[in-house]
Amino acid sequence: MESSSARSGGSTRREATRQKLYEAAVTLIAEQGFSATTVDEIAERAGVAKGTVYYNFASKSVLFEELLRHGVGLLTASLKEAAEQTARAGGSKVDALDAMVRAGLVFIDRYPAFTQLYVAELWRTNRAWQSTLMVVRQEAVAVVEEVLREGVAAGEFSDEIDVQLTAAALVGMVLVAALDWKSFQPERSLDDVHSALSRLLQGRVSGKG
Amino acid sequence: MESSSARSGGSTRREATRQKLYEAAVTLIAEQGFSATTVDEIAERAGVAKGTVYYNFASKSVLFEELLRHGVGLLTASLKEAAEQTARAGGSKVDALDAMVRAGLVFIDRYPAFTQLYVAELWRTNRAWQSTLMVVRQEAVAVVEEVLREGVAAGEFSDEIDVQLTAAALVGMVLVAALDWKSFQPERSLDDVHSALSRLLQGRVSGKG
DNA sequence: ATTTTTGCACTGACCAGTCAGTGCAAAAAT
DNA sequence: ATTTTTGCACTGACTGGTCAGTGCAAAAAT
Numbered sequence: 515m516e517s518s519s520a521r522s523g524g525s526t527r528r529e530a531t532r533q534k535l536y537e538a539a540v541t542l543i544a545e546q547g548f549s550a551t552t553v554d555e556i557a558e559r560a561g562v563a564k565g566t567v568y569y570n571f572a573s574k575s576v577l578f579e580e581l582l583r584h585g586v587g588l589l590t591a592s593l594k595e596a597a598e599q600t601a602r603a604g605g606s607k608v609d610a611l612d613a614m615v616r617a618g619l620v621f622i623d624r625y626p627a628f629t630q631l632y633v634a635e636l637w638r639t640n641r642a643w644q645s646t647l648m649v650v651r652q653e654a655v656a657v658v659e660e661v662l663r664e665g666v667a668a669g670e671f672s673d674e675i676d677v678q679l680t681a682a683a684l685v686g687m688v689l690v691a692a693l694d695w696k697s698f699q700p701e702r703s704l705d706d707v708h709s710a711l712s713r714l715l716q717g718r719v720s721g722k723g
Numbered sequence: 724m725e726s727s728s729a730r731s732g733g734s735t736r737r738e739a740t741r742q743k744l745y746e747a748a749v750t751l752i753a754e755q756g757f758s759a760t761t762v763d764e765i766a767e768r769a770g771v772a773k774g775t776v777y778y779n780f781a782s783k784s785v786l787f788e789e790l791l792r793h794g795v796g797l798l799t800a801s802l803k804e805a806a807e808q809t810a811r812a813g814g815s816k817v818d819a820l821d822a823m824v825r826a827g828l829v830f831i832d833r834y835p836a837f838t839q840l841y842v843a844e845l846w847r848t849n850r851a852w853q854s855t856l857m858v859v860r861q862e863a864v865a866v867v868e869e870v871l872r873e874g875v876a877a878g879e880f881s882d883e884i885d886v887q888l889t890a891a892a893l894v895g896m897v898l899v900a901a902l903d904w905k906s907f908q909p910e911r912s913l914d915d916v917h918s919a920l921s922r923l924l925q926g927r928v929s930g931k932g
Numbered sequence: 933a934t935t936t937t938t939g940c941a942c943t944g945a946c947c948a949g950t951c952a953g954t955g956c957a958a959a960a961a962t
Numbered sequence: 963a964t965t966t967t968t969g970c971a972c973t974g975a976c977t978g979g980t981c982a983g984t985g986c987a988a989a990a991a992t
Binding site (some may be wrong): 525527528532563564565566569570621 | 970971972973974
């Protein structure tokens with residue numbers, strides 16, 4: 515019986531429900547952690563019955579894994595976009611890094627809960643979704659590493675920098691500063707935070723104002 | 724009664740048991756998270772009976788809170804020590820920051836599990852120990868902020884830097900780079916990692932080899 | 933003599949996952 | 963035109979297991 519449901523583009527209802535579940539799960543898990551969040555809570559916040567969660571996802575873990583993939587996909591796309599746009603505009607690699615810092619901030623500004631959750635789970639070991647997380651982390655960090663490598667090749671960056679560590683440090687800088695911003699000084703503007711990080715990135719800290 | 728138990732240093736046996744419980748709890752919770760770790764597991768790994776856990780701590784949460792306080796106390800002391808030692812030796816504020824970066828790395832090298840657990844819990848909201856964590860976080864970041872402020876006052880740093888955000892960014896840089904190191908390139912030496920971060924801190928990234 | 937630990941059975945709340953059944957709209961049969 | 967069938971999406975009560983925390987008597991340590 516032709517399974518493929520009616521409307522073009524795959525049943526919209528289902529997709530809408532999954533989206534609601536993602537949104538409910540991301541905030542709850544960010545606040546409480548994966549284990550402390552119950553499927554009942556997720557269902558209730560999404561406004562669906564518990565059974566619907568299991569109709570749409572094989573298990574609580576699977577829901578979470580797909581959520582991770584979905585979120586990091588958005589981030590990676592956004593970072594790539596920033597780097598490419600800078601390149602197209604003839605900017606330097608420092609400009610590209612700066613654009614990526616901004617893209618990161620914009621992302622965190624829009625999806626603070628996801629970011630929280632990502633950081634909290636990233637360095638855990640022995641968890642079911644560990645491998646998913648590894649893959650997905652690498653995709654994001656790789657974008658930064660790539661820009662660093664190109665910068666070294668072009669002679670714009672010192673060839674003594676450690677690409678992998680520097681990329682991790684840059685990501686950490688943005689991540690922690692942004693979470694600090696959202697948690698403790700949410701009234702500040704994105705531009706404000708961005709310029710503080712730019713200064714640090716470009717070594718304009720030492721020396722008088 | 725006399726609550727104040729055995730003379731010199733407080734009853735040692737009890738303290739030894741608590742220490743064993745801290746050590747067991749820290750690794751388990753770092754790996755699995757607080758909620759996914761059972762009291763039975765903690766007791767078993769510490770090699771004590773479950774009843775002993777409850778004889779020494781009022782609850783699982785209390786055990787965890789005291790663990791947090793204990794761990795961050797060690798870190799804060801270590802950061803202060805580094806800053807003061809640099810000052811005594813007549814070093815600049817950049818030197819002090821550099822020494823603190825190293826102290827941070829040494830700490831993470833020695834207590835990777837604690838660091839993991841700390842990062843995972845830091846930005847959560849709505850948790851029982853949230854207030855404990857806030858206090859304890861502020862103590863650690865304040866040490867960095869203090870050095871930045873002194874540097875600005877002395878004209879060594881630009882007076883346009885944002886002390887709070889820059890401190891957070893620096894902490895993040897070290898934290899994420901160090902966790903990356905421990906997770907993905909554990910064979911590298913501390914000196915190696917330290918010099919990569921120093922370079923970044925001092926803006927020696929741009930420019931040829 | 934007092935403090936601390938042990939071992940172990942027990943309770944009650946909580947929770948992931950299941951399953952029989954409902955509502956609905958499009959398709960097929962009459 | 964109408965009845966019947968099919969498949970999809972969803973529902974919510976229920977189950978079986980898990981786990982924090984308790985109670986207590988005996989043992990060990992100080």
